Amino acid sequence: MNLKVIIVDYGLGNIRSVQKSVENIFLKSDIKGEVVISSTTSGMKDATHYILPGQGAFKSCIDGLKKLDGMIEELSDQVLLNKKPILGICVGMQLFAEQSFENGVHKGLGWIKGEVLKLPKKNLCLPHMGWNEIKCLNDHPITLGILSSHFYFVHSYYFNAKISKNILATSNYGIEFPSFVVDKNIFGVQFHPEKSSDAGQALLSNFLIQK
Amino acid sequence: MLKPRIIPCLDVKDGRVVKGINFINLVDAGDPVEQAKHYNDCGADEICFLDIEATKDNKKTMIDVIKKTADQVFIPLTIGGGIRSVEDIREILLAGADKVCINTAGILEPKLIRDAADRFGNQCIVVAVDFKFINNKWEVYSHGGTQKTGLDAVKWIREIENLGAGELLLTSMDRDGTKLGFDIEFLNNIRSLINLPIIASGGAGKLGDFEEAIEKGGASAVLAASVFHFGLIKIPEVKEYLIAKNIPMRI
Numbered sequence: 001m002n003l004k005v006i007i008v009d010y011g012l013g014n015i016r017s018v019q020k021s022v023e024n025i026f027l028k029s030d031i032k033g034e035v036v037i038s039s040t041t042s043g044m045k046d047a048t049h050y051i052l053p054g055q056g057a058f059k060s061c062i063d064g065l066k067k068l069d070g071m072i073e074e075l076s077d078q079v080l081l082n083k084k085p086i087l088g089i090c091v092g093m094q095l096f097a098e099q100s101f102e103n104g105v106h107k108g109l110g111w112i113k114g115e116v117l118k119l120p121k122k123n124l125c126l127p128h129m130g131w132n133e134i135k136c137l138n139d140h141p142i143t144l145g146i147l148s149s150h151f152y153f154v155h156s157y158y159f160n161a162k163i164s165k166n167i168l169a170t171s172n173y174g175i176e177f178p179s180f181v182v183d184k185n186i187f188g189v190q191f192h193p194e195k196s197s198d199a200g201q202a203l204l205s206n207f208l209i210q211k
Numbered sequence: 212m213l214k215p216r217i218i219p220c221l222d223v224k225d226g227r228v229v230k231g232i233n234f235i236n237l238v239d240a241g242d243p244v245e246q247a248k249h250y251n252d253c254g255a256d257e258i259c260f261l262d263i264e265a266t267k268d269n270k271k272t273m274i275d276v277i278k279k280t281a282d283q284v285f286i287p288l289t290i291g292g293g294i295r296s297v298e299d300i301r302e303i304l305l306a307g308a309d310k311v312c313i314n315t316a317g318i319l320e321p322k323l324i325r326d327a328a329d330r331f332g333n334q335c336i337v338v339a340v341d342f343k344f345i346n347n348k349w350e351v352y353s354h355g356g357t358q359k360t361g362l363d364a365v366k367w368i369r370e371i372e373n374l375g376a377g378e379l380l381l382t383s384m385d386r387d388g389t390k391l392g393f394d395i396e397f398l399n400n401i402r403s404l405i406n407l408p409i410i411a412s413g414g415a416g417k418l419g420d421f422e423e424a425i426e427k428g429g430a431s432a433v434l435a436a437s438v439f440h441f442g443l444i445k446i447p448e449v450k451e452y453l454i455a456k457n458i459p460m461r462i
Contacts (some may be wrong), residue, residue: 016307020282056332125408127334131256131461132216150461154334197286
């Protein structure tokens with residue numbers, strides 16, 4: 001089956017690299033399909049997979065998403081009702097939270113229980129930037145082949161997911177924080193798979209075979 | 212835990228990679244996209260392109276190089292050279308770069324550093340400082356190391372931190388191209404004063420230099436050019452060496 005991946009474009013984020021890294025998988029593996037960038041709801045229903053990227057501040061991301069006419073409703077239908085897989089990247093993943101405490105208090109989509117908090121400083125540089133490994137806590141096919149791989153991180157806030165079964169993996173920077181969350185068909189990573197070389201490509205491939 | 216990064220730096224001119232010894236005597240060392248792919252395969256943690264002749268025509272060529280590279284190589288990409296405005300930065304980031312490296316323009320107009328960090332986030336703003344040890348102090352040079360600024364490097368770096376930069380790229384001009392090792396004294400000095408990640412640059416010649424920059428200099432990343440390009444040192448070799456010295460690396 002040919003996949004159709006939609007990357008939601010709300011004016012913020014590393015869209016081009018995400019698109020190219022998915023295209024690279026279609027080019028080099030048995031997984032075939034197309035990947036489009038979209039800022040409208042037209043064609044949303046036909047997609048098999050969604051990617052929600054995000055960069056910058058939580059508030060500008062959630063505001064940007066809200067500005068796209070009908071996007072949150074359509075995404076909610078496809079993800080919560082039709083159970084299609086979605087991958088949130090960095091702030092895209094944080095948007096799944098109930099709320100964020102980045103510069104004030106802001107409501108998120110509330111798809112996964114928990115809140116977004118600032119990483120403690122503890123003599124460490126912020127943002128947490130560079131390559132760090134993940135430690136998988138729960139078994140899941142999406143982590144196949146990347147159980148303790150290194151990924152590229154750039155962030156100062158993290159998603160403190162409340163329910164332990166939602167935490168697929170953690171990483172350590174001053175504290176142990178959730179770096180990979182899941183709730184059924186909803187996946188979120190704090191790191192950037194599109195910038196994480198082979199491990200990132202493996203993760204995106206694993207995501208694309210989720211149904 | 213967070214791993215120190217090994218960054219090969221590619222000096223780019225007219226869309227081709229070159230490397231100068233002490234900033235002159237350019238030697239053509241290949242196609243940037245192919246080089247970037249090669250370094251990704253070798254385990255480079257990030258790639259840095261410095262546009263050493265950023266004229267207007269050349270900027271378009273550079274944007275093309277960035278696009279082609281970012282479309283095929285999926286690791287962080289840092290771009291420096293000729294960046295003068297927030298608009299330049301935007302264009303580079305849209306082409307697929309993850310960070311930009313500001314040098315001369317930041318010296319001439321420090322506000323650019325603040326504006327860029329405010330607009331794009333401090334994580335993508337690297338400020339480069341080229342310095343030389345003269346008359347018992349470290350002095351800043353601008354314009355690709357050709358002009359004395361009279362600025363005290365330590366003071367300037369403090370200001371860079373206050374302006375909201377996300378990272379420092381510190382190049383010792385005394386050491387650049389000499390393969391005599393990094394300026395550990397300076398790095399260590401800055402490490403004790405500044406809380407930004409530091410990329411050490413200028414002087415890599417042997418494996419032990421990388422260890423020194425990280426262990427003694429407190430660098431978060433080490434950047435080198437000629438030793439990698441001419442195959443004198445290979446990145447997997449550096450990583451194996453550092454791991455043997457108990458410095459964790461991404462492999």
